Amino acid sequence: AQSVAQPEDQVNVAEGNPLTVKCTYSVSGNPYLFWYVQYPNRGLQFLLKYITGDNLVKGSYGFEAEFNKSQTSFHLKKPSALVSDSALYFCAVRDRYGGSQGNLIFGKGTKLSVKP
Amino acid sequence: DAGVIQSPRHEVTEMGQEVTLRCKPISGHDYLFWYRQTMMRGLELLIYFNNNVPIDDSGMPEDRFSAKMPNASFSTLKIQPSEPRDSAVYFCASNPTGTYGYTFGSGTRLTVV
Numbered sequence: 486a487q488s489v490a491q492p493e494d495q496v497n498v499a500e501g502n503p504l505t506v507k508c509t510y511s512v513s514g515n516p517y518l519f520w521y522v523q524y525p526n527r528g529l530q531f532l533l534k535y536i537t538g539d540n541l542v543k544g545s546y547g548f549e550a551e552f553n554k555s556q557t558s559f560h561l562k563k564p565s566a567l568v569s570d571s572a573l574y575f576c577a578v579r580d581r582y583g584g585s586q587g588n589l590i591f592g593k594g595t596k597l598s599v600k601p
Numbered sequence: 602d603a604g605v606i607q608s609p610r611h612e613v614t615e616m617g618q619e620v621t622l623r624c625k626p627i628s629g630h631d632y633l634f635w636y637r638q639t640m641m642r643g644l645e646l647l648i649y650f651n652n653n654v655p656i657d658d659s660g661m662p663e664d665r666f667s668a669k670m671p672n673a674s675f676s677t678l679k680i681q682p683s684e685p686r687d688s689a690v691y692f693c694a695s696n697p698t699g700t701y702g703y704t705f706g707s708g709t710r711l712t713v714v
Binding site: 519521526528529530531534575579588589590592593594 | 702706
């Protein structure tokens with residue numbers, strides 16, 4: 486069965502410092518991997534995805550993520566955090582060989598707090 | 602594009618009442634998903650449709666929940682009768698075949714008292 490783990494409920498970072506939000510996954514085949522961000526009282530917004538190709542994926546708002554197959558990880562990173570990055574971040578996975586297009590599995594989310 | 606549109610944004614209802622949540626997907630998107638978000642359980646997939654046909658409803662918690670998609674531009678999620686434990690934020694999302702990222706609506710915050 487597919488699963489996603491976000492081991493940290495909350496990550497605290499000072500503005501200007503680099504940030505990392507961790508994600509590990511489990512699928513039977515090769516994965517499609519995603520990061521979404523949720524601001525208060527809003528829906529989830531797509532940040533970036535890994536489908537194939539370069540293991541380092543660049544997305545919106547200066548975020549990037551690195552696919553590491555051996556560690557089954559897809560950590561989200563940003564070189565310099567902004568206070569406006571404070572939000573809830575979700576990692577999601579889908580099995581590349583899944584029987585249907587749908588059914589992204591989401592992690593429980595990590596709350597990122599960036600302090601001035 | 603107006604995005605995925607959900608209504609109402611907030612709903613407060615009494616236990617035992619029927620609740621209907623509505624969703625208009627993005628035009629041309631042939632997949633539609635209903636998710637529920639709570640603090641305890643995170644994001645849960647309830648049901649999804651492809652070309653208006655329900656594909657997987659294994660996430661629907663009980664018979665009190667039902668979802669329909671009468672046409673490509675409209676879907677409803679109904680709870681009858683509602684219970685306090687149904688209180689959550691319900692999200693609708695859509696995407697077209699051949700892509701992999703969903704577009705989410707802003708959600709409906711349901712409170713059952």
